[in-house]
Amino acid sequence: xxxxxxxxxxxxxxxxxxxxxxxxxxxxxxxxxxxxxxxxxxxxxxxxxxxxxxxxxxxxxxxxxxxxxxxxxxxxxxxxxxxxxxxxxxxxxxxxxxxxxxxxxxxxxxxxxxxxxxxxxxxxxxxxxxxxxxxxxxxxxxxxxxxxxxxxxxxxxxxxxxxxxxxxxxxxxxxxxxxxxxxxxxxxxxxxxxxxxxxxxxxxxxxxxxxxxxxxxxxxxxxxxxxxxxxxxxxxxxxxxxxxxxxxxxxxxxxxxxxxxxxxxxxxxxxxxxxxxxxxxxxxxxxxxxxxxxxxxxxxxxxxxxxxxxxxxxxxxxxxxxxxxxxxxxxxxxxxxxxxxxxxxxxx
Numbered sequence: 001x002x003x004x005x006x007x008x009x010x011x012x013x014x015x016x017x018x019x020x021x022x023x024x025x026x027x028x029x030x031x032x033x034x035x036x037x038x039x040x041x042x043x044x045x046x047x048x049x050x051x052x053x054x055x056x057x058x059x060x061x062x063x064x065x066x067x068x069x070x071x072x073x074x075x076x077x078x079x080x081x082x083x084x085x086x087x088x089x090x091x092x093x094x095x096x097x098x099x100x101x102x103x104x105x106x107x108x109x110x111x112x113x114x115x116x117x118x119x120x121x122x123x124x125x126x127x128x129x130x131x132x133x134x135x136x137x138x139x140x141x142x143x144x145x146x147x148x149x150x151x152x153x154x155x156x157x158x159x160x161x162x163x164x165x166x167x168x169x170x171x172x173x174x175x176x177x178x179x180x181x182x183x184x185x186x187x188x189x190x191x192x193x194x195x196x197x198x199x200x201x202x203x204x205x206x207x208x209x210x211x212x213x214x215x216x217x218x219x220x221x222x223x224x225x226x227x228x229x230x231x232x233x234x235x236x237x238x239x240x241x242x243x244x245x246x247x248x249x250x251x252x253x254x255x256x257x258x259x260x261x262x263x264x265x266x267x268x269x270x271x272x273x274x275x276x277x278x279x280x281x282x283x284x285x286x287x288x289x290x291x292x293x294x295x296x297x298x299x300x301x302x303x304x305x306x307x308x309x310x311x312x313x314x315x316x317x318x319x320x321x322x323x324x325x326x327x328x329x330x331x332x333x334x335x336x337x338x339x340x341x342x343x344x345x346x347x348x
Contacts, residue, residue, distance in 0.1 A: 041343065041344055041345075042341045042342060042343045042344065043078075043082040043341060043342045043344075044339075044340070044341035044342075045064065045076075046067075047066065047067060048064035048065065048066060048067060048074075048076075049064060049065050049066075049067050049330075049338050049340050050062060050063075050064055050328055050330070050340040050341065050342060051063040051064060051065055051073070051096070051097075051098070051340075052097075052098045052099045052316075052317065052328065053099065053317065053319075053326070053328055053342055054099045054100070054101050054107045054319070055101075055281065055319055055321045055326065056101065056105055056106070056107055057105075058079065058080050059077055059078065059079060059080070059085065060076075060077070060078045060079075060080070060082065060342075061075055061076075061077055061099060061107045061118060062075065062076040062077075062078070062342070063075055063096060063098065063099050063109070064076055067337070067338065071092050072092075073090040073094070073096050074087050074088065074089055074090055075087065075088040075090065075099075075109070075118070075125075075127075077125050082342075085123075086123075086124060086125050088118070088125050088126065088127060090109075090127075094109070094111045094112075094114075094116075095111055095112040096109050096110065096111050097110050097111065097112070098110045100115070101281075102117075102140070102143075103140070103143045103144070103145050103146050103151070104146065106118070109127055110133070111133075112133075113132065113133055113134075114130050114131065114132060114133055115130070115131045115133055115136050116128065116129065116130050116131075117129040117131075142154055142155060142156075144165075144232060145233075145234055147234060147236070147237050147254065148237065149169060149237070149254055150167040150168065150169055150176075150254065151167060151168050151170065152165065152166075152167045152178070152232065152234070153165070153166050153167065153168070154166075154232065158184060158187055159187070159221070159227075160227045160229055161182075161183040161184050161186060161187040161227040162180075162181070162182055162183065162184055163180070163181040163229060163230055164177070164180055165177075165178040165179040165180070165181075165230075165232050165241075166178050178232070178239075178256065179230065179232065179241055179243075181228075181229060181230035181243070181244075181245065182245075183227045183228055183229075183245060186225050186227060186228075187225075187227070189225065190217065190220050190221065190225055193216075193220055193225070194213065194216060194217045194220065197211075197213060197216045197217075198213050201213070226274065226275075228244040228245050228275055229244065229275050230242055230243055230244055230245070231244075231275070231277040233277065233279050233286065235284035237253065237254045238251060238252070238253060238254075238259070239251070239252040239253070239254065239256075240252075240286065240299055242264070242275075242277055242286075244264075244275050247263055247264055247266065248261055248262070248263060248264065248302075249261070249262050249263075249264050249297070249299050249302055251299060260299075260300065262299070262300065262301055262302035263302045264297070264302040264304075265302055265303050265304045267290035267291070267304075273288070273289075273290055274289075275288075276288060276289065277297075278294075278318065278320050279320065280320045280321060280322065280323065281319070281320065281321050282321055282322045283322060283323060285297075285320075285323075286299060287307070287320060287347075288304065289310055290304070290306075292309050292310060292311060293306050293307075293308070293309055293310065294306075294307050294308050294309075294310035294325065294347070295307060296347070307347045308325065308345055308347060310325065310327070310345075311327070311329075314329055314331075315327040315328060315329055316328040316329065316330055320347070323346065323347050323348045324344055324345065324346055324347060325344070325345045325347055326342055326343070326344055326345075327342070327343045327345070328340065328341075328342055329341055329342075329343055
């Protein structure tokens with residue numbers, strides 16, 4: 001953990017990260033909730049709305065607000081069967097919006113202008129190390145993950161049609177190219193398609209009932225001609241590069257020697273696959289969603305194995321951890337009361 005923390009310090013380029021005494025608050029121990037260990041399917045607290053959640057070190061960190069207030073926030077810390085371990089009181093002036101899992105496996109509280117790291121001291125949890133949000137995004141916004149040797153980044157350009165993956169060694173402090181995903185050909189075809197739509201609608205003599213030119217362009221960029229973005233993941237010092245343009249999955253060591261390559265199985269076009277890859281944070285397995293079905297990806301064969309109906313369109317957030325899918329879901333009842341819960345689904 002020390003090496004990873006030193007890399008974060010290196011990335012923040014001397015940014016002041018010392019905790020101030022007034023940034024920490026006392027923890028309040030909650031009464032235990034009544035739960036049944038392995039049979040939990042969902043967690044809900046009727047007095048609170050779940051705003052966001054993260055998982056680290058076999059613990060849930062749940063950002064909540066009182067159901068009748070938009071100012072009264074707290075962070076509930078539980079074990080993996082949602083038994084309360086601790087709470088972190090959040091002052092009103094902080095105005096938290098979400099939680100983030102950073103590349104050093106720390107949980108960050110995202111507030112209006114600042115980020116705060118959640119720290120553990122003698123089994124108690126506090127918020128500390130305030131960082132100005134804009135600077136944090138500029139420095140760490142492109143980071144993907146870190147290993148013992150490198151920090152990996154991705155530059156996103158041309159609205160996501162050009163991705164440059166690179167890495168930096170904290171010792172050498174030099175940028176080293178790793179992979180490039182160039183989908184500019186698809187981007188160059190969009191203006192032609194838009195122009196065809198403009199010409200076609202103009203010939204209708206004012207009787208055009210189809211989408212507007214702007215709506216058509218938005219549809220092309222976000223659905224029909226959405227970029228086939230690559231994905232770079234890792235497990236320890238092994239890299240997994242999902243090269244969607246060439247329909248390949250490549251497995252590499254950190255010297256970038258190709259260890260294994262296979263074709264990936266793709267769904268039918270009508271499912272509008274968005275090329276989003278999910279990785280189990282603990283076990284390293286990879287998943288993707290075709291339509292509403294979560295599929296496991298076998299990186300040795302490239303085959304996709306259907307697992308569950310993920311209902312991703314109804315989920316605010318999804319995290320895969322130790323073979324389980326945890327989804328944050330929200331809805332409103334007939335009285336317009338906001339209902340939120342974390343749903344657990346076993347994948348294996």
